[in-house]
């Protein structure tokens with residue numbers, strides 16, 4: 001089923017007058033490895049900022065949650081390294097919690113569980129593997145109040161109105177008095193944002209090009225990777241960092257039974273990484289059905305952990 005929708009999405013995206021490919025396909029095994037490299041990059045400030053907020057303000061965030069006992073559901077939890085800091089802070093102020101990490105990868109959830117329990121052996125952890133658009137349904141039958149977490153600035157990869165749709169979708173699974181905590185990259189000096197998506201070592205370029213490589217590998221495409229350049233741009237007018245692959249020559253590319261023509265300098269749009277201001281986030285909270293919000297930022301004001309209450 002997976003590769004079926006991959007081929008359909010690729011054919012659909014490359015048939016559009018402005019060619020595009022969905023960024024979710026970056027993350028095959030190789031792409032996930034390159035993403036780990038991105039997370040270590042000097043220019044890519046996002047993980048460092050999120051970590052700083054978690055280290056310094058987890059207790060403050062935890063104190064805002066008006067429940068003594070609740071479930072913590074994390075969407076796209078990964079290995080839980082960062083969340084551990086938050087969970088520990090919540091437990092340290094005497095709250096009773098169950099942690100429910102959701103992730104597409106069953107493997108990573110095993111690592112997550114082991115990791116968390118080594119440090120917090122008394123915590124109840126119930127992993128839920130699968131696509132969180134489906135696994136989130138499981139929380140409906142749980143009677144306790146809940147906090148849903150969505151970290152890592154992943155909300156930024158939902159283009160335009162899709163971010164609103166997604167948060168509304170999460171909101172539908174919450175009851176009044178439940179919370180949503182989201183990691184968000186903030187609008188800032190445009191040079192800083194631009195550099196984060198145009199690193200000197202070319203790791204982001206490798207990440208972007210891997211999408212074409214993946215099409216070659218899995219869909220028997222014949223992209224000539226040397227004929228494409230990475231182009232990352234940040235537009236301060238709307239706060240969108242956009243990534244493109246630029247065809248440096250006129251060429252035809254074949255995938256399955258299809259031929260796609262590229263003019264010289266024609267682009268494929270591969271990703272949006274939306275940046276928000278704190279005012280944008282207040283608006284977002286209102287638009288998505290929340291009645292209260294608070295922002296916890298790092299000392300540079302680059303990044304926010306934003307807490308919304310329904």
Ligand code: AVI
Nearest residue numbers: 038152153154156157204273
């Ligand atoms: C996963 N996501 C939040 C990253 C971002 O910043 O949009 C993906 C990424 N793309 C290029 N560098 C990092």
